Amino acid sequence: MNPAISSLLFYIFALAALVSAIGVVSLRNPVSSALSLALCFGFVAAIFFNMGATFLGITQIIVYAGAILVLFLFIIMMLDVKNEEHATGNLGYAVVGVIVAGMLAGMISSASLQLPGATDGRCPWHAFTDAFCEQLSVDSCSKGNPVPQGDIQAPAPYGGSLPALNPEEQGSDAKLLGENLFSYYNLTFVILGFALLAGCVGAVSIGRRLRRD
Amino acid sequence: MENLLKWCTDVLSNPTWFYLLTTIAKLVVVFAVILAFVVLSVWIERRVAGWIQDRPGPNRAGLPLFLLQRFGSKEEQPLKNLLRFLGCPPDGVIARLCRWLRFDREIPTFGLVQPCLDGGKLFLKQEITPSYVRKFYFILAPMLVLGPPLVSAAVIPFASWVQTPFGEINMCIANLNIGPLWIFAVSGLSVYGLTLAGWSSNSKYPFLGGLRATAQLISYEVAMGLSVIPLLMVFGTLNLQEIVHSQAESGWTLLPLWGQGLSLQRWLLCIPMFISFIMFATCIFAEANRTPFDMAECETDLVGGYHTEYSSMKFASFFMGEYAAMVIGSALVVTLFLGGWSIGFGADAALASCSEWLAVACQFVTFLIKLLAFIFFFVWVRWTLPRFRWDQVMKLCWLVFVELAVLNIVLTAVIIYFIH
Known part of the structure; x- marks a missing residue:
């Protein structure tokens, strides 16, 4: 895709995702919150599509928007949760929240700084402005590094060539993911699988004990 | 005149305009066909119901002279x-x-006017919005039910491709590499419509219907996803156009009678494919909320289920959503298991070597005929089987289908690995 359009779409979807994420925490009705979370998942999936990671995007919709969130909604409706009471301020919660959010932000930023183009001026915004300058052929724009198309490689753990920038490899998105998941990340994958299984068994055992009472 | 022709050629030579115009043309055709099939399947439903129950059915709604x-x-x-x-x-x-x-x-129209008259009746009925409903979600819910099936039609290929002087036209609106997943994802979103309809109605029976719809649709989505994996293992791709193309060359999934389909491996693979077909078709029935599985709206214990409080066009959009889901589900089964647009026995390649446009037209008609046949099957099942009990439906999914699907995957892998 044209880098300019791609970047523009990225900013639109990212903004929409942020707005709906704010809606999740600010809306008073729990059902509205849940639906705005569904919207947020949809926009994140759109960002994935925009990057050429179609399989990841569709998985995002199937798993999160289509299944997990519906279960949330199910529970909210079953328990008939009323509108949230006036929020109670608690310093302890705030401190813990800030720490957890900070750790998450640190993880995400450190991971994204390792991506190609993160530090040498090839981030989406630069790609957008460069392409924009080329289109208008305005020389007064200070051009950063122009985007060399077709040969940008992510580091091996991130899956080799980037489908968004190498259009001829776009078909292999699911394959790429599968190969990485079952070779490089195989151990992690198995451990996570066992963790999920343990969670399932635990939930079933708790549910059975409650029923016997 | 020549200027006009030259202008047309210029517009079509631009790849962006070519893509845009062909996509819009395909969109219009597919949308019209689906809406026509929704009406047609209502008519088929009533005529077949009448036939099965030994009564005439709506055969008299003609145009009186x-x-x-x-x-x-x-x-x-x-x-x-x-x-x-x-x-x-x-x-x-x-x-x-x-x-x-x-x-x-x-x-004489053989009662074909009946669905149009039904539509007119629903359109003219009084629209009642009860005072106790949650209004925003009450209005949103019918849209969420009708929208997804229409959107998910985008990835279904309805013919092969045509080479024109300006570029290739692929007879599929969006030739995505994640075809079946796209349909699962988008049609999975219609569960929001059912749930919200039940909840926003703010009364007991719709609420129970909404809860049942949520549980049933999520459960059967799991079984549906697992049941289709053996097929994807055989074809090795998630692109529906490629799946249909390889079926046209080497035999339909359930009928490998030509090309490479005559090998021992393909014939042995028919066993897991058939199990997969039964499970997948059943899950499609359950996802479309059709009678053996219409727990969410079964009138014997829930009045009308999640749409009890709806009237007029809002009710009609639930009704249309159900039939649209049935049409899309049939189209998906036909595409995956019954060869999609392929005419079979090598006729596709022969026709394509004669004229590509002729081949595409024949394939389109073939696809529609297969679709009609499967819709007939859908209706036949509905009027033959009685409704299951709620716990039976859930047991069928979690205790039979999920296990069987996993075993089926293993069986397919064994056949693919050991027999050549």
Whole structure:
């Protein structure tokens, strides 16, 4: 895709995702919150599509928007949760929240700084402005590094060539993911699988004990 | 005139405009076909129901000829004049046959007008929004039910491709590499519509219907996803156009009679494929909320289920959503298991070598015929099987289908690995 359009779409979807994420925490009705979370998942999936990671995007919709969130909604409706009471301020919660959010932000930023183009001026915004300058052929724009198309490689753990920038490899998105998941990340994958299984068994055992009472 | 032609050529030579125009044309065709099929499947449902229950069904909604007089025609009896014009005696065999077929009173349509009249009736009914509903979600829910099936039609290929001087036209609106997943994802979103309809109605029975819909649809989505994996293992791709193309070359999934389909491996693979087909079709029934599985709206214990409080066009959009889901589900089954647009026996390649446009037209018609046949099967099942009990439906999914699907995946892997 044209880098300019791609970047523009990225900013639109990212903004929409942020707005709906704010809606999740600010809306008073729990059902509205849940639906705005569904919207947020949809926009994140759109960002994935925009990057050429179609399989990841569709998985995002199937798993999160289509299944997990519906279960949330199910529970909210079953328990008939009323509108949230006036929020109670608690310093302890705030401190813990800030720490957890900070750790998450640190993880995400450190991971994204390792991506190609993160530090040498090839981030989406630069790609957008460069392409924009080329289109208008305005020389007064200070051009950063122009985007060399077709040969940008992510580091091996991130899956080799980037489908968004190498259009001829776009078909292999699911394959790429599968190969990485079952070779490089195989151990992690198995451990996570066992963790999920343990969670399932635990939930079933708790549910059975409650029923016997 | 020449300028106009030159302008057309110029527009079509631009790849962006070519893509845009062909996509819009495909969109219009597919959308029209789906809406026509929604109407047609309502008619098929009623006629087949009548046939199965040994009663006529809606066969009389024709166009009565007294309308002609009403609109000023002086002709008393068009049939009599027509017979005289053709030179038939007024009380001969042909005339009696025509009278027996009621040609003297109406233009026969075999009841095809009935769904249109139903639509008109629903359109003219009073729209009641009860005062106790949660209004925003009450209005949003029917849209969420009707929208997803129409969107998910985008990835279904309805013919092969055509090479034009300006570029290739792929007869599939969006030739995504994640075809079946796209349909699962988008049609999975219609569960929001059912749940919200039940919840926003703010009364007991719709609420129970909504809860049942949520549980059932999520459960069967799991089984549906697992049941289709053996098929994807055989074809090795998630692109529906490629899946259909390889079926056209080497035998339909359930009918490998030509090309490479005659090998021992393909014939052995028919066993897991058939298990997969049964499970997948059943899950499609459950996802479309059709009668053996219509727990969410079963009128014997829930009044009308999640749409109890709806009336007029809002109810009609639930109704249309159900039938649209049925049409799309049938199209998906046909695409995955019954060869999609392929005519079979190598006829596709032969026709394509003759004329690509002819091949595409024949394939489109073939696809529609297969679709109609599967819709007939859908209706047949509905009027043959009684409704299951709620716990039976859930047990069928979690205790039978999920296990069977996993075993089926293992079986397919064994066959693919060991037998060549």
